[in-house]
Amino acid sequence: MVSIGVQGGVYRQAACLQCPARPRMLCAGMTNELLPALGSIATDVRLDKGETLFYEGDDAKYVYNVKKGYVRLSRLGVDGRRQVMGFLTVGDYMGHTGKSQYAISAEALTDAEVCRFSRSDLESLLSQYPQLERQFHHMTAGLLDDMLDLLFTLGRKNAIERVASFLDNALDRQIQSDEPATQIWLPMTRADIADFLGLTLETVSRAFSRLRKEGIIDIEHAHTIHILQRARLIDIASGDG
Amino acid sequence: MVSIGVQGGVYRQAACLQCPARPRMLCAGMTNELLPALGSIATDVRLDKGETLFYEGDDAKYVYNVKKGYVRLSRLGVDGRRQVMGFLTVGDYMGHTGKSQYAISAEALTDAEVCRFSRSDLESLLSQYPQLERQFHHMTAGLLDDMLDLLFTLGRKNAIERVASFLDNALDRQIQSDEPATQIWLPMTRADIADFLGLTLETVSRAFSRLRKEGIIDIEHAHTIHILQRARLIDIASGDG
DNA sequence: CGCGCGTTTGATCCTCCTCAACGCTGGTGG
């Protein structure tokens, strides 16, 4: 059963000390004093696959950190066109905006757990703990850097380069979290990837096939990819292919 | 004569109290106490048209606020492909990144004046004045929102929609600064616009011509555009055209 | 005046989109 919106999910008081994602969260590096303060305003929310955490246009009351699973951020155009803004996983953060409504929607790609902070609660903490605003700001700046990369990809790369960039990026994040590996798991569909890269799902599928035929990747299942020749993948991604 | 790099330009101590751009700057809303502190670490830099303020890859030592004129932010790919990330003007802010090197280059489109803050100087102020980090963070979040709009445009709009979006946006910013108007001045070339919108200069030029033929805009000179039918422009920009 | 840069317009080409068919897989119900 899938519940809809912020009303959905299972709630419980956050247990920060046991949080496996802490080193990469909003609460990263927080002192013994600040951590409980943060914990007291945090709520764990559990999401079923397919469940929407918030919709574009909703009042932006909360910010979130992903603790487990995958979340997709996207925006919908009037005629149904969709642009996926990112795929989030452990440690990633979302919901922040300069406006009072969310500019994007967030939906769980897999069963997921997120840590929810009310923005008004957070505000009051910010004035007490400048360090927190620091961390907050730092994460926002990191997001901005990521968006610049994506902007270049969407504006100036062709289909095969976009897909190669996507795979290389996915591998990077995999490596950062787990031990170095050549295998990536993609919880999203080809349509999701297409809407992320500004392509159609057919074009994405063809790009995967082409990379496979050229021996650069191996497609174990549609969602499990092995990178066989990372150097060539990077070359293609950067336009040297 | 055009000087190159951060070495270029004419320097002088910032005169914050007389700064015409203050309401929209990093120093917006700063108290009487904080403003002099900020002023003491600020330097005015004057730029000739075409002069580069910083290059992608340079150590990110400063952040900047534009006080006058126009600045173009862009990134260059290995084979010369260029993606323009934005066109900045009075009050806009740049140079901020989560990394230690700039992710983009900044070049003056017109003669310009910017207000320069050393990041290390800023850091020390931040710990004294949390309000400053606040404002800083707020501007970064605003940038992020803008990037999401651009991402949708690059990922999911066709040529005419992109150009219409661009013009509508330019008009919006014009209106926000001056009195409501229907005329926009575009200091950048068609190639700049193309590299911003992920198109070629020819396609941009054709889109302008088509909008003119349909009576939606009037092209006084290549860089002076009149918006004759804003409603239709917005419709086209959002895909209802 | 002539030159160079930026813009416009035209002709052709090619990448990616669209439409369509088919296969695979996992879930559901008979």
Added chain:
DNA sequence: CCACCAGCGTTGAGGAGGATCAAACGCGCG
């Protein structure tokens, strides 16, 4: 337990939108 079905992925054929190549024009400037 198996048949069926829906959703997702792959592959193919054809077409459209934008890129590329090319030429001419206008304008500012030396």
